[in-house]
Amino acid sequence: xxxxxxxxxxxxxxxxxxxxxxxxxxxxxxxxxxxxxxxxxxxxxxxxxxxxxxxxxxxxxxxxxxxxxxxxxxxxxxxxxxxxxxxxxxxxxxxxxxxxxxxxxxxxxxxxxxxxxxxxxxxxxxxxxxxxxxxxxxxxxxxxxxxxxxxxxxxxxxxxxxxxxxxxxxxxxxxxxxxxxxxxxxxxxxxxxxxxxxxxxxxxxxxxxxxxxxxxxxxxxxxxxxxxxxxxxxxxxxxxxxxxxxxxxxxxxxxxxxxxxxxxxxxxxxxxxxxxxxxxxxxxxxxxxxxxxx
Amino acid sequence: xxxxxxxxxxxxxxxxxxxxxxxxxxxxxxxxxxxxxxxxxxxxxxxxxxxxxxxxxxxxxxxxxxxxxxxxxxxxxxxxxxxxxxxxxxxxxxxxxxxxxxxxxxxxxxxxxxxxxxxxxxxxxxxxxxxxxxxxxxxxxxxxxxxxxxxxxxxxxxxxxxxxxxxxxxxxxxxxxxxxxxxxxxxxxxxxxxxxxxxxxxxxxxxxxxxxxxxxxxxxxxxxxxxxxxxxxxxxxxxxxxxxxxxxxxxxxxxxxxxxxxxxxxxxxxxxxxxxxx
Numbered sequence: 213x214x215x216x217x218x219x220x221x222x223x224x225x226x227x228x229x230x231x232x233x234x235x236x237x238x239x240x241x242x243x244x245x246x247x248x249x250x251x252x253x254x255x256x257x258x259x260x261x262x263x264x265x266x267x268x269x270x271x272x273x274x275x276x277x278x279x280x281x282x283x284x285x286x287x288x289x290x291x292x293x294x295x296x297x298x299x300x301x302x303x304x305x306x307x308x309x310x311x312x313x314x315x316x317x318x319x320x321x322x323x324x325x326x327x328x329x330x331x332x333x334x335x336x337x338x339x340x341x342x343x344x345x346x347x348x349x350x351x352x353x354x355x356x357x358x359x360x361x362x363x364x365x366x367x368x369x370x371x372x373x374x375x376x377x378x379x380x381x382x383x384x385x386x387x388x389x390x391x392x393x394x395x396x397x398x399x400x401x402x403x404x405x406x407x408x409x410x411x412x413x414x415x416x417x418x419x420x421x422x423x424x425x426x427x428x429x430x431x432x433x434x435x436x437x438x439x440x441x442x443x444x445x446x447x448x449x450x451x452x453x454x455x456x457x458x459x460x461x462x463x464x465x466x467x468x469x470x471x472x473x474x475x476x477x478x479x480x481x482x483x484x485x486x487x488x489x490x491x492x493x494x495x496x497x498x499x500x501x502x503x504x505x506x
Numbered sequence: 507x508x509x510x511x512x513x514x515x516x517x518x519x520x521x522x523x524x525x526x527x528x529x530x531x532x533x534x535x536x537x538x539x540x541x542x543x544x545x546x547x548x549x550x551x552x553x554x555x556x557x558x559x560x561x562x563x564x565x566x567x568x569x570x571x572x573x574x575x576x577x578x579x580x581x582x583x584x585x586x587x588x589x590x591x592x593x594x595x596x597x598x599x600x601x602x603x604x605x606x607x608x609x610x611x612x613x614x615x616x617x618x619x620x621x622x623x624x625x626x627x628x629x630x631x632x633x634x635x636x637x638x639x640x641x642x643x644x645x646x647x648x649x650x651x652x653x654x655x656x657x658x659x660x661x662x663x664x665x666x667x668x669x670x671x672x673x674x675x676x677x678x679x680x681x682x683x684x685x686x687x688x689x690x691x692x693x694x695x696x697x698x699x700x701x702x703x704x705x706x707x708x709x710x711x712x713x714x715x716x717x718x719x720x721x722x723x724x725x726x727x728x729x730x731x732x733x734x735x736x737x738x739x740x741x742x743x744x745x746x747x748x749x750x751x752x753x754x755x756x757x758x759x760x761x762x763x764x765x766x767x768x769x770x771x772x773x774x775x776x777x778x779x780x781x782x783x784x
Contacts, residue, residue: 263532264530264532264533265530265532268530268532285531285532285535286532286535286536286539287536287539289532369775469539
């Protein structure tokens with residue numbers, strides 16, 4: 213693995229230099245992420261408006277059934293807002309994500325090849341042909357992540373109830389928060405790294421979904437550290453959002469309830485325009501570099 | 507041009523939809539929350555706030571009541587005005603307001619019982635314990651099945667406890683047990699009976715009559731096993747054995763019973779770790 217990395221040897225500086233050059237020369241690369249952010253913001257506004265008339269008539273009953281009447285009242289609705297925003301993000305990632313990610317990879321490839329996007333509709337048709345493959349990849353990531361969320365919860369609970377905790381006399385609430393945050397963060401990073409190259413293999417090399425996943429995982433392990441870094445670096449911008457969203461009760465007490473909505477809006481923009489954008493474009497560049505070398 | 511017209515149409519649609527939001531329940535709750543934020547700051551530390559602040563807060567709450575007289579939050583607003591009067595030591599103004607509320611909400615036993623609790627607490631703040639107890643006794647007589655009515659006999663005992671009058675406290679707990687036994691006879695095998703049994707157990711716990719407390723808790727399990735989850739009850743029995751009677755063997759047996767009968771309970775993990783320590 214280390215020998216392969218030395219042979220390919222793409223430096224971070226070169227990578228991000230090319231990335232910024234591509235973004236400046238071909239601004240259209242940003243458009244799919246911008247579109248996703250806008251759609252997500254519309255959903256966020258709708259979620260915020262659930263307790264209001266007339267939305268409460270048809271959006272209120274599911275909230276009442278799954279979470280309780282209290283979340284249809286001010287300011288408790290803000291306690292549920294981050295969770296609903298996360299669920300809507302998963303939903304949009306699954307159904308719109310294949311299109312936007314596919315288009316972004318197509319535009320990035322053209323940008324790195326110093327070509328221009330001639331017709332949007334042509335690119336869209338090419339991506340639509342691979343919609344279900346991309347859908348399957350995103351669905352797999354979401355399912356595996358949710359399985360690991362449950363496993364993490366079980367691990368953390370068994371640690372909290374173990375003899376070690378009572379011996380060390382540590383506050384279980386702090387241990388729970390920090391442990392869950394760290395474990396979930398590591399799992400999210402690892403899953404992103406595993407599947408990040410699958411999309412370029414599907415879109416550019418036109419591979420089938422299982423072949424693309426297999427090749428993507430292989431490419432990741434051959435270029436472990438640089439892939440890890442291109443995933444972790446943008447993710448670091450999202451950590452403050454995660455910490456704030458984990459402490460909505462304190463935010464409502466210390467600041468004002470609407471602050472939770474502002475955090476969700478910033479989180480949406482950071483996620484789409486920094487995390488997803490930089491991870492997708494950087495991984496596309498590395499894919500092009502490494503497959504060209506091979 | 508087409509795109510501009512389309513965006514304009516979407517914006518108009520949003521404005522029309524959102525115009526229905528203006529004075530809905532959510533907007534009223536938001537308005538009330540802002541008033542309550544200021545009120546809570548004053549109630550948390552009354553002596554640190556000038557009289558003017560009290561007046562402003564009361565005025566805002568009164569304005570809210572006039573704006574939305576039929577809203578459910580109006581009841582809470584009136585209670586908070588009374589609390590502000592009591593914090594300002596204007597006890598008579600507060601009681602006058604609460605007595606008016608008693609007339610206006612006479613159809614609601616729960617609200618009336620809460621009003622009487624507030625009246626009693628105002629007398630307690632003034633140091634007039636006997637007047638406070640009289641108000642609390644009214645709740646037991648007139649609204650015995652409300653949540654306040656059920657816990658009132660124990661609250662009276664706790665008032666005597668806080669005033670360091672042990673003989674009256676013990677007598678109040680014994681009266682409470684008799685009162686609850688009377689309710690159990692009147693409403694056998696009902697949720698009220700279950701609640702009364704639990705309150706009897708807590709009375710015996712306060713009186714340090716551990717044997718009777720355990721006996722009452724076992725009776726709850728015997729009579730209500732099929733109607734409610736008994737994991738909490740078993741856990742309480744185990745704690746009494748372990749902490750009060752120093753009988754680790756019986757405590758372990760009870761915890762094991764909890765684990766066997768309620769393996770999915772949230773208390774199972776705690777019970778298992780407690781067994782290891784015993």
